[in-house]
Amino acid sequence: QLSTSFYSKTCPKLLPIVRSGVQSAIAKETRMGASLLRLHFHDCFVNGCDGSILLDDTATFRGEQTAPPNNRSVRGFDVIKAIKSSVEKACPSVVSCADILTLTARDSVNILGGPTWEVKLGRRDSKTASFSAASSGVIPPPSSTLANLINRFSAKGLSTKDMVVLSGAHTIGLARCTSFKNRIYNESNIDASFAKLRQRSCPRSGGDDNLAPLDVATPKLFDNYYYKNLVNQKGLLHSDQVLHNGGSTDSLVEQYSKNDKIFDADFVTAMIKMGDIQPLTGSQGEIRKVCSKPN
Ligand code: HEM
Numbered sequence: 001q002l003s004t005s006f007y008s009k010t011c012p013k014l015l016p017i018v019r020s021g022v023q024s025a026i027a028k029e030t031r032m033g034a035s036l037l038r039l040h041f042h043d044c045f046v047n048g049c050d051g052s053i054l055l056d057d058t059a060t061f062r063g064e065q066t067a068p069p070n071n072r073s074v075r076g077f078d079v080i081k082a083i084k085s086s087v088e089k090a091c092p093s094v095v096s097c098a099d100i101l102t103l104t105a106r107d108s109v110n111i112l113g114g115p116t117w118e119v120k121l122g123r124r125d126s127k128t129a130s131f132s133a134a135s136s137g138v139i140p141p142p143s144s145t146l147a148n149l150i151n152r153f154s155a156k157g158l159s160t161k162d163m164v165v166l167s168g169a170h171t172i173g174l175a176r177c178t179s180f181k182n183r184i185y186n187e188s189n190i191d192a193s194f195a196k197l198r199q200r201s202c203p204r205s206g207g208d209d210n211l212a213p214l215d216v217a218t219p220k221l222f223d224n225y226y227y228k229n230l231v232n233q234k235g236l237l238h239s240d241q242v243l244h245n246g247g248s249t250d251s252l253v254e255q256y257s258k259n260d261k262i263f264d265a266d267f268v269t270a271m272i273k274m275g276d277i278q279p280l281t282g283s284q285g286e287i288r289k290v291c292s293k294p295n
């Protein structure tokens with residue numbers, strides 16, 4: 001159903017409009033590339049890539065933005081809003097927010113030094129969002145075991161390999177102290193000097209919103225250092241280090257740590273698969289005029 005040429009007649013300028021919006025957002029703040037990539041992941045894992053995460057809460061509706069995996073953590077809504085308004089000027093009521101979000105994820109990866117690929121388009125927007133689905137554990141928490149990560153991705157039709165390679169998105173961006181505190185104080189499969197370094201800005205008590213880079217080596221570049229860190233026991237999240245902790249995914253992590261080309265190629269394949277999760281197509285859903293609310 002989805003196709004790379006979906007808007008080629010109806011909105012021929014779409015791709016350059018989105019790319020320049022992402023470019024200027026990243027020029028203002030590098031982290032925004034990471035935030036947009038994560039937003040797409042958190043959209044796709046909750047009832048498919050349908051823009052549901054973009055819907056704001058109202059007095060009578062609680063959507064996904066305040067669910068535990070998202071609350072005080074996901075960001076980038078203003079950038080999506082600005083890009084959508086440029087797209088609406090060029091082609092009113094034609095392009096879905098779900099597709100715009102998918103394109104921003106692709107452009108973010110590429111602008112920060114990663115690969116690019118052709119994005120399949122034609123997703124439509126949901127008319128609602130689900131606080132309960134977003135809170136149910138479909139998006140795995142950072143305390144996850146390897147078995148839980150494998151299961152959660154498998155439930156979305158993604159393989160263990162897809163899970164390991166998509167986790168490589170943690171080559172960019174930041175995490176809050178609360179997401180890694182237990183690991184840096186209580187775990188033993190962590191490089192001692194790395195744990196000390198992170199403890200400096202993440203105290204045992206308090207500081208929960210203090211930020212640290214997910215990739216200690218090259219936090220602003222989309223590369224394979226995430227995997228090199230894991231081999232050296234410098235994964236920030238518990239859910240990062242379980243990918244290289246004597247289990248079934250060690251060899252894949254080692255392969256990606258040594259070969260950036262294979263990482264890029266497998267990442268592209270897995271991103272396309274993730275973008276294919278349960279899209280609304282045809283006459284399902286709608287094309288929102290504003291991404292934060294249903295028409
Ligand atoms: C494998 C399971 C995953 C877990 C358990 C996980 C967990 C997390 C956590 C806890 C954070 C930090 C949030 C905070 O402290 O505010 C984070 C950040 C991030 N995640 Fe994941 N994640 C996973 C997979 C993914 C995937 C598949 C992608 C994208 C393809 C992704 C992209 C990101 C990015 C880019 C950031 C940084 C965001 C920013 O700086 O704004 N993650 N993730």
Ligand SMILES: [Ca+2]
Pocket residue numbers: 042043044045046047048049050051052053
């Ligand atoms: Ca969704």
Ligand SMILES: [Ca+2]
Pocket residue numbers: 171172215217218219220221222223224225226
């Ligand atoms: Ca990096």
